[in-house]
Amino acid sequence: MTGGNAPSPAPDLPPLLAGYVPKPGVADELFDAGGGLRPVWRPLIDHLAKLTPEQIEEHFARGRTYLRDAGVYFRQYATTPAPERDWPLSPVPVLIHEGEWADICDGLTQRADLLEAVMADLYGPADLVRQGHLPAELVARSPEWLRPLVGVRPASGHFLHLVSFEISRNPDGSWFVIGDRTQAPSGAGFALENRMATTRIFNDLFPRENIHRLAGFFRAFRDAMDGLPGTANRRTAILTPGPNNASYFEHTYIARYLGALLLEGEDITVRDGQVMVRTIEGPQPLGTLWRRVDSDYTDPLELHEESQLGTPGLVNASRLGRVNLINALGSGVLEMRALMAFLPKVCTVLTGEALRLPNIATWWCGQPTERAYVKQNAGRMMIAGALAHDLPLDIGATTAVGGEFRSGARDSIDAWIDEEGALLVGQELVTLSTAPAWYEGRLVPHPMTVRVTAARTPRGWTFMPGGYARIGASDDATALAMQRGGAVADVWIVADGPVPHETLLPPGTRQLADPESLPSRAAENLYWLGRYVERAETALRLARAYQLRLLEAGSPDDPHPAHLSAFMAEVDLDAAQAIPSGVAAALAAAGACAGKVRDRFSIDGWAALQDLSRTLDQMAATVRPGDDAARATGVLLRKLTGFAGLVHENMYRFAGWRFLAFGRAVERCDALAAILAGLVAEGAPEGAAEIVVELGDSVMTHRRRYRGEATRDSVIDLLALDPNNPRAILFQLTEMLDLAARMPGAGRDGRPSALMRAILPLQARLAVAAPDALTDEALSGLRNELAVVSDLLSAEYLR
Numbered sequence: 001m002t003g004g005n006a007p008s009p010a011p012d013l014p015p016l017l018a019g020y021v022p023k024p025g026v027a028d029e030l031f032d033a034g035g036g037l038r039p040v041w042r043p044l045i046d047h048l049a050k051l052t053p054e055q056i057e058e059h060f061a062r063g064r065t066y067l068r069d070a071g072v073y074f075r076q077y078a079t080t081p082a083p084e085r086d087w088p089l090s091p092v093p094v095l096i097h098e099g100e101w102a103d104i105c106d107g108l109t110q111r112a113d114l115l116e117a118v119m120a121d122l123y124g125p126a127d128l129v130r131q132g133h134l135p136a137e138l139v140a141r142s143p144e145w146l147r148p149l150v151g152v153r154p155a156s157g158h159f160l161h162l163v164s165f166e167i168s169r170n171p172d173g174s175w176f177v178i179g180d181r182t183q184a185p186s187g188a189g190f191a192l193e194n195r196m197a198t199t200r201i202f203n204d205l206f207p208r209e210n211i212h213r214l215a216g217f218f219r220a221f222r223d224a225m226d227g228l229p230g231t232a233n234r235r236t237a238i239l240t241p242g243p244n245n246a247s248y249f250e251h252t253y254i255a256r257y258l259g260a261l262l263l264e265g266e267d268i269t270v271r272d273g274q275v276m277v278r279t280i281e282g283p284q285p286l287g288t289l290w291r292r293v294d295s296d297y298t299d300p301l302e303l304h305e306e307s308q309l310g311t312p313g314l315v316n317a318s319r320l321g322r323v324n325l326i327n328a329l330g331s332g333v334l335e336m337r338a339l340m341a342f343l344p345k346v347c348t349v350l351t352g353e354a355l356r357l358p359n360i361a362t363w364w365c366g367q368p369t370e371r372a373y374v375k376q377n378a379g380r381m382m383i384a385g386a387l388a389h390d391l392p393l394d395i396g397a398t399t400a401v402g403g404e405f406r407s408g409a410r411d412s413i414d415a416w417i418d419e420e421g422a423l424l425v426g427q428e429l430v431t432l433s434t435a436p437a438w439y440e441g442r443l444v445p446h447p448m449t450v451r452v453t454a455a456r457t458p459r460g461w462t463f464m465p466g467g468y469a470r471i472g473a474s475d476d477a478t479a480l481a482m483q484r485g486g487a488v489a490d491v492w493i494v495a496d497g498p499v500p501h502e503t504l505l506p507p508g509t510r511q512l513a514d515p516e517s518l519p520s521r522a523a524e525n526l527y528w529l530g531r532y533v534e535r536a537e538t539a540l541r542l543a544r545a546y547q548l549r550l551l552e553a554g555s556p557d558d559p560h561p562a563h564l565s566a567f568m569a570e571v572d573l574d575a576a577q578a579i580p581s582g583v584a585a586a587l588a589a590a591g592a593c594a595g596k597v598r599d600r601f602s603i604d605g606w607a608a609l610q611d612l613s614r615t616l617d618q619m620a621a622t623v624r625p626g627d628d629a630a631r632a633t634g635v636l637l638r639k640l641t642g643f644a645g646l647v648h649e650n651m652y653r654f655a656g657w658r659f660l661a662f663g664r665a666v667e668r669c670d671a672l673a674a675i676l677a678g679l680v681a682e683g684a685p686e687g688a689a690e691i692v693v694e695l696g697d698s699v700m701t702h703r704r705r706y707r708g709e710a711t712r713d714s715v716i717d718l719l720a721l722d723p724n725n726p727r728a729i730l731f732q733l734t735e736m737l738d739l740a741a742r743m744p745g746a747g748r749d750g751r752p753s754a755l756m757r758a759i760l761p762l763q764a765r766l767a768v769a770a771p772d773a774l775t776d777e778a779l780s781g782l783r784n785e786l787a788v789v790s791d792l793l794s795a796e797y798l799r
Contacts, residue, residue, distance in 0.1 A: 027431075047202070071606050087193065090471040095494055098496075107357035108165050119331060123149055133345060149330040155229055165454075188250070234284075235287065241297075266521060273316060278519060280523050299312060299329075434448055470486055522596075540633050543575075543583065545695055579633065591610075602646075608647075619632045658742060679691060689714070706718075720774055758788055
């Protein structure tokens with residue numbers, strides 16, 4: 001690191017940069033060491049300089065709008081449960097010339113190969129430890145070094161297939177590595193969304209054809225995964241920890257983008273060493289598993305025994321070479337900060353070359369101590385205390401260092417000893433370069449790191465050309481992480497001329513769809529999504545009907561509101577609440593189900609469901625009983641039916657849609673049977689049948705078909721026995737029978753499935769029944785039979 005004053009920007013720069021002053025001794029991406037604007041930035045700055053601050057804000061708002069409409073989010077672990085937060089895009093991209101990028105990739109190619117060689121040794125002959133190049137304590141004490149994986153060679157022959165590196169620029173303009181990401185690197189999917197957002201922001205910008213595209217990287221990586229050994233006629237899947245993970249949106253996005261299955265540990269089973277995915281058609285083999293779950297949690301049988309995220313037997317399947325894992329289990333050991341202290345020497349030993357991109361300054365102090373003291377002495381750092389002797393470390397010019405530090409904790413001054421016994425001179429001491437960020441209506445320099453992602457292909461390592469940089473929330477380098485308020489920017493790799501137009505599909509080829517594979521868990525969530533959405537609609541209709549009767553009568557003791565209130569209590573709805581809490585419970589359950597199938601759910605459908613939930617939250621806190629509540633429930637009903645129509649009508653008619661529709665039909669049948677039995681039973685007040693017609697959303701149909709007021713017989717005929725009324729039980733049973741006939745195995749051996757055999761007698765009985773045959777007892781029996789149908793569906797397809 002070097003000190004000194006930063007040169008002032010050239011006086012001929014536009015007013016946009018008038019207040020942009022890099023820090024002394026800090027490299028800046030916008031200005032070079034001489035204070036001149038880097039040429040790669042000139043077109044972007046000239047473009048922004050033509051706009052007023054208000055116009056710039058308007059452009060930047062396009063990106064935020066896109067991300068919000070696309071549902072891009074991350075989870076912030078500040079509270080439990082971790083809430084979803086809008087994706088924090090820093091709208092100004094980071095620009096790097098392709099020539100400089102090529103040098104970076106060259107250095108990181110060497111590093112990726114080095115990390116592969118180190119891991120092969122650590123889980124193989126252990127020569128680096130035996131020969132003294134790595135301390136045995138460093139490896140053995142690491143929780144990421146997994147002893148059950150020693151001696152296990154990956155099926156593909158390689159431990160690492162996807163790696164990421166966090167890099168920043170030294171004050172002299174060179175680049176250095178802050179961290180290696182080998183466990184389950186994130187950021188690739190978010191990089192795509194960053195690019196989509198900045199494309200919206202700069203849709204009228206100078207020639208974008210000079211900016212390298214990202215699709216070619218993903219095509220190369222997908223093809224590489226598909227070409228791994230043993231993958232013929234087998235699916236590729238992404239193993240995710242689930243919706244509570246901070247990067248779950250990225251997992252769903254990448255799965256959808258690459259056409260991979262998105263699985264959780266419970267979706268997978270290991271049989272005879274073969275990794276299988278549970279689907280509605282039975283177990284199917286997997287060829288490649290791109291894991292986003294930390295190694296230790298992937299197999300409770302041989303690793304972390306309390307893990308609920310993994311699959312028993314996965315380690316043995318890897319041991320037998322029956323599945324390709326990206327990356328190999330145990331690769332988290334390469335992320336140890338302390339390991340970086342030895343990489344320069346190890347690189348020389350293994351390759352005969354020096355590291356082309358240096359590390360962040362790191363030292364290993366031996367076995368971790370309970371207490372250690374850090375002090376500065378004439379420009380040298382001393383480590384003392386419980387260590388056997390003082391260890392002087394020449395760190396060059398530094399800011400003031402001092403204080404007392406505990407193992408594994410620090411006072412956020414300048415250096416600390418971590419749980420591995422590594423003295424880390426980290427972001428507080430290492431000077432990160434800065435990049436322009438839009439802050440309070442102007443460009444200012446904020447700390448920055450670039451995340452570089454590389455994928456192994458048959459031709460060697462292929463690098464994503466840009467896509468992801470972390471930007472500090474302020475000029476404080478400790479606020480880079482999104483969990484601490486940091487933002488993320490797109491990274492443009494800029495060429496001097498037009499670059500090839502890359503797409504996920506190579507030119508001149510035709511994409512053939514893979515055979516449909518619907519995991520049982522996804523089918524189950526779609527089924528219950530349909531049920532919960534229908535349940536919420538029924539609850540809203542009951543709440544609105546009650547509020548309207550209360551408004552008409554003026555007293556909850558009037559026969560109509562009292563009759564409705566008693567029935568609502570039977571179905572766990574509190575009529576005294578303007579909007580019953582049961583509505584929120586049903587919508588929350590629907591949202592949870594939808595969240596678990598984000599890779600199979602439309603963006604518009606998800607946005608509509610989120611909007612509905614937000615509206616409900618706002619109304620529940622302010623709405624008053626009576627006319628106010630009646631109007632509010634009407635608004636919610638229109639939003640809910642709009643969501644249901646959007647999903648039901650626009651969703652492709654694959655197996656997932658059939659389970660969604662089946663759940664909706666079962667719930668509608670059950671709710672109608674309960675309403676008919678409970679509200680037009682013997683002793684119901686006069687006019688109760690009119691309420692039921694309203695609940696069945698069939699007022700106009702009833703008026704056209706029947707003369708006079710509604711009666712029990714007319715209501716039963718219209719809402720239970722009418723084959724043409726979508727609200728009728730018979731109509732829904734016919735729909736269920738059709739859906740069941742298209743389920744896997746429905747026509748096995750020329751006979752209807754058990755599910756169809758359960759529905760057929762119900763449908764036939766109602767098709768020939770007269771209204772007086774549907775007594776209250778018959779309706780209650782129908783509900784019991786519907787429960788059997790639901791159980792049969794679960795037993796056949798959802799386990």
